[in-house]
Amino acid sequence: MRILAVDVGTGTQDILLFDSSGPIENSIKLVMPSATTIAAGRIRRATAATRPVLLMGVIQGGGPCHWALEDHLRGDCAAYATAEAARTFDDDLERVQAMGVRIVSDDEAARLQGVERIELRDLDLGAIRAALAAFDVSGDFDGLALGCLDHGDSPPDYSDRLFRFDHLRRVVERENDLFAFAYLPEELPEYLTRARTLVASADGEAPVVFLDTGPAAALGALQDPRVAAAEEQLVLNLGNMHALAFHLRGAHIYSLYEHHTGEMTTEQIEDFTERLVAGTLAHEEVFDSKGHGVFYPPGGGRGAPEGAHGADRESDRSGPFDPSTSLRAGFAQGKPFIAVTGPQRGRLRKSRLRPYFATPHGDMMISGCFGLVRAFGARYPERREEIERALGT
Numbered sequence: 001m002r003i004l005a006v007d008v009g010t011g012t013q014d015i016l017l018f019d020s021s022g023p024i025e026n027s028i029k030l031v032m033p034s035a036t037t038i039a040a041g042r043i044r045r046a047t048a049a050t051r052p053v054l055l056m057g058v059i060q061g062g063g064p065c066h067w068a069l070e071d072h073l074r075g076d077c078a079a080y081a082t083a084e085a086a087r088t089f090d091d092d093l094e095r096v097q098a099m100g101v102r103i104v105s106d107d108e109a110a111r112l113q114g115v116e117r118i119e120l121r122d123l124d125l126g127a128i129r130a131a132l133a134a135f136d137v138s139g140d141f142d143g144l145a146l147g148c149l150d151h152g153d154s155p156p157d158y159s160d161r162l163f164r165f166d167h168l169r170r171v172v173e174r175e176n177d178l179f180a181f182a183y184l185p186e187e188l189p190e191y192l193t194r195a196r197t198l199v200a201s202a203d204g205e206a207p208v209v210f211l212d213t214g215p216a217a218a219l220g221a222l223q224d225p226r227v228a229a230a231e232e233q234l235v236l237n238l239g240n241m242h243a244l245a246f247h248l249r250g251a252h253i254y255s256l257y258e259h260h261t262g263e264m265t266t267e268q269i270e271d272f273t274e275r276l277v278a279g280t281l282a283h284e285e286v287f288d289s290k291g292h293g294v295f296y297p298p299g300g301g302r303g304a305p306e307g308a309h310g311a312d313r314e315s316d317r318s319g320p321f322d323p324s325t326s327l328r329a330g331f332a333q334g335k336p337f338i339a340v341t342g343p344q345r346g347r348l349r350k351s352r353l354r355p356y357f358a359t360p361h362g363d364m365m366i367s368g369c370f371g372l373v374r375a376f377g378a379r380y381p382e383r384r385e386e387i388e389r390a391l392g393t
Contacts, residue, residue, distance in 0.1 A: 001386055003376055004141040007213055007368035008122045008148040008198065009034055010063045011240035011343060015128060016369035017141065020390035024361045028137055031365050035122045040064035043072050046116040052078035054104075054112055055085040057120035059197040061148060062088055063241055065120070073100040080104050080112060085120045091153040091193060122148055122194070123201040143380065144208045145372035147216045149242060150194040165258060165293035167192070168212075172297050178251040181215040182375035184208070211375045213237075214244035214258065219371030221341045222250070223360035223393055230337030234277055236269075236355070237367075238344035242292075243269065247277050247336065257281060259291030261344050270353055277336060341367045361391075 005016040013035065017028040033041075039055075043065060046053045053072060066089050073079055079101045081089075086096045086103055093103055104112070123146065129139030154163035167189070171180050185199045185208050195210050202208050211219075217237035221227050227235070232254075236245045243261045247254040257276050264272070268289070275281035276294065283294040338355040340348055341364055348355050360370050370391070377387035 005369035040068035055081040216371035220367030221358040238342035
């Protein structure tokens with residue numbers, strides 16, 4: 001069985017062609033520039049040539065391409081976009097127009113002359129197959145496991161950071177398990193517009209599962225034997241854009257926080273991580289420092305006020321914390337086992353946390369893809385045994 005796993009990040013898109021017929025180490029792997037990085041480069045080249053851009057295609061990840069477009073417009077260069085492509089920059093098209101982008105119909109786009117045409121999309125199966133074909137590898141597969149980070153289509157005047165975190169919280173409240181973040185196409189909420197577009201880009205070629213990049217990285221890290229052997233884990237994924245920490249017992253979630261990697265100092269990462277497990281990290285502290293938030297699921301972990309989230313946190317606290325339940329006490333007992341993954345993991349090389357750098361199946365950069373493959377097996381039970389056997393989990 002062959003599963004194409006594509007984990008779309010901000011800096012890279014990580015690709016694994018999982019093949020259960022042989023050792024997992026022999027599966028084809030690619031770490032390539034992300035779609036938003038590619039689009040940003042094309043926009044910046046157009047800016048340098050003072051050439052107007054026409055953005056076409058579908059919703060994809062923002063970040064670098066958004067910043068490049070802002071610089072393009074500040075340079076008095078024109079920008080046009082079809083409605084679907086424009087939603088890459090904001091689901092509210094009036095806000096995109098306020099940036100200076102002219103929204104055009106498909107017919108208008110076809111008639112535009114003298115513009116640099118830039119196609120937006122997170123998933124380009126044609127490009128992946130072309131890369132595989134260059135090495136005489138078949139582009140056929142039996143399933144697709146896709147991952148990205150989606151802030152969601154937040155209501156007007158509602159923080160997109162908080163809206164995304166509300167989604168994470170709702171998933172855990174519904175079912176406290178990392179696998180609960182894995183969706184079949186028909187299950188994806190309407191507000192996850194980027195995820196729905198990513199899945200739609202697969203064109204129904206094969207069975208698909210979608211998993212958010214943060215839980216995917218955690219599920220991947222748990223496939224490292226040292227991480228899996230621990231009774232209790234703190235898995236921290238330091239991505240190029242987002243940092244997401246899970247305090248876990250296997251796939252069960254004690255607590256989590258999400259922030260922006262670039263907005264945090266190493267000291268903050270250490271402090272927030274220590275206090276997450278101690279149960280003393282406040283949602284407001286993370287959100288007010290440009291992060292997303294903190295959540296302690298009911299019945300979660302040591303010292304955590306049950307259900308603590310946002311403005312409700314203080315009302316949920318029933319009394320002072322017992323210092324014996326703090327993370328520092330846990331460290332003294334050798335718990336939890338701290339594992340770090342993600343392309344920015346080097347931020348913690350000399351950290352007082354003394355983390356273990358997880359390398360599932362010998363490859364850290366494909367952690368998310370390994371998690372995606374495992375999630376595919378969880379959602380397609382008829383494939384689970386074969387996948388678990390090949391992964392050795």
